Amino acid sequence: MSITPAIVDEHEHRELLDAAIPSFLKQLESAGYAKKTCRDKRAVLRTFADWLPHGPITVHEVNESHVAAFLKRTPRPLPGRMKFERAALSGLLKYLRRIGMISSPTPLAAPPGDDLIRQYVEYLRHDRGLAESSVLVYVPFIRDWLHDHIARTGGVCIDGFDAATIQSFLLDHTRNRSSEYARLLATALRSFFRFLFLRGHRSTDLSRAVPTVCTYRNATVPAFLSEEQVDRVLAATDRSTPVGRRDYAILLLLARLGLRAGEIAALELDDIRWRTGELVVHGKGRMVEHLPLLADVGNALARYLREDRRANASRRVFLRTWAPHVGLTGPAAVGHVVRRRLAGAKVQRSGRGAAHLFRHGLATHMIRHGASLAEIAEVLRHRSQTTTAIYTHVSFEALRAVARPWPPAGGDR
Numbered sequence: 001m002s003i004t005p006a007i008v009d010e011h012e013h014r015e016l017l018d019a020a021i022p023s024f025l026k027q028l029e030s031a032g033y034a035k036k037t038c039r040d041k042r043a044v045l046r047t048f049a050d051w052l053p054h055g056p057i058t059v060h061e062v063n064e065s066h067v068a069a070f071l072k073r074t075p076r077p078l079p080g081r082m083k084f085e086r087a088a089l090s091g092l093l094k095y096l097r098r099i100g101m102i103s104s105p106t107p108l109a110a111p112p113g114d115d116l117i118r119q120y121v122e123y124l125r126h127d128r129g130l131a132e133s134s135v136l137v138y139v140p141f142i143r144d145w146l147h148d149h150i151a152r153t154g155g156v157c158i159d160g161f162d163a164a165t166i167q168s169f170l171l172d173h174t175r176n177r178s179s180e181y182a183r184l185l186a187t188a189l190r191s192f193f194r195f196l197f198l199r200g201h202r203s204t205d206l207s208r209a210v211p212t213v214c215t216y217r218n219a220t221v222p223a224f225l226s227e228e229q230v231d232r233v234l235a236a237t238d239r240s241t242p243v244g245r246r247d248y249a250i251l252l253l254l255a256r257l258g259l260r261a262g263e264i265a266a267l268e269l270d271d272i273r274w275r276t277g278e279l280v281v282h283g284k285g286r287m288v289e290h291l292p293l294l295a296d297v298g299n300a301l302a303r304y305l306r307e308d309r310r311a312n313a314s315r316r317v318f319l320r321t322w323a324p325h326v327g328l329t330g331p332a333a334v335g336h337v338v339r340r341r342l343a344g345a346k347v348q349r350s351g352r353g354a355a356h357l358f359r360h361g362l363a364t365h366m367i368r369h370g371a372s373l374a375e376i377a378e379v380l381r382h383r384s385q386t387t388t389a390i391y392t393h394v395s396f397e398a399l400r401a402v403a404r405p406w407p408p409a410g411g412d413r
Helices: 004-030 035-051 064-071 079-098 114-127 132-153 163-174 179-198 227-236 242-257 261-265 295-307 331-344 356-368 373-380 385-399
Strands: 278-282 288-292
Touching: 004 035, 004 079, 035 064, 035 079, 064 079, 114 132, 114 179, 132 163, 132 179, 163 179, 227 242, 227 331, 227 356, 242 261, 242 295, 242 331, 242 356, 261 331, 356 373, 373 385
Parallel strands: none
Antiparallel strands: 278 288
């Protein structure tokens, strides 16, 4: 008689898991996963449910350790199959936690300095209004600084920060590195020490102790796409497919309006003002600006939205073509689209970046057709014309074609 309650509990828990699996798969179907993928995942989940040891554990105790043990079972699945099974089971655990069937894993103790970094990230996002891409650049530098400090002192002692340590750290970490790396490191440190002062962690502002890295503003001509290259990329984008129509609309936003990759990824349906012919752009530094919705851009967006963008809970304009059909993850996703289309058009990139080549190409086209720096700054939404000044080099480069050799052939005349 003593084992009867355990048997009943075991059956009840198994029924709970059996009921959760179909609801999880239904969510996958609504997110756009193919029916075959859902069938394959169902097979994995059923096998896992049958494999789980009965009696000692309940469904409420299932966690990542059981998934790891399942993947090591005999015979072990092939690497590709194992990756698929791990993804399916990880998704199930996330779903079970979301509906409260299993508890979240016990968080590990935060490493020293983690809370300080969290406050710094909050400061960058909310006080300074930095874009997420800038936050991702700054934070690794500060982690390196704190790790170096902890290695020397055994903990985080903010009062132990001083000018000599800062300068020594800069010298050690910029040796054999590019001037751009050194500049970004110094900028991040300066920002971090200013944060410590403004938030009251230190009574003195150590940002002034960070040496200035000597760099030459506007020293080179920006890499860009010529008008012919832009036309070739647009023409090579196949608009007979849903992904081609989506990519074509993205490329037009880059080429005609000079949008940044992050601005395109963040674009939402409410940002397209069809009646007024405007596009609301959420730019750098939380700036919100209104741009004209040009006819070809509007047509490309309308066709993509009408024919290809399926009904979705996400308000993002551009969605992933593969399940789950959520908004593009960020600037990197737009850059991936551009690189693929450049390769398809056999256009060789010069310099770093991908999406920004269109932005530089628009500015270059404008300055070569007589636009002033003030006009270019307005179109590209630069807050300072010193940023726009880099395009003056385009004009200087154009002079090479008409400049006469010196000294002239045959001597002075």
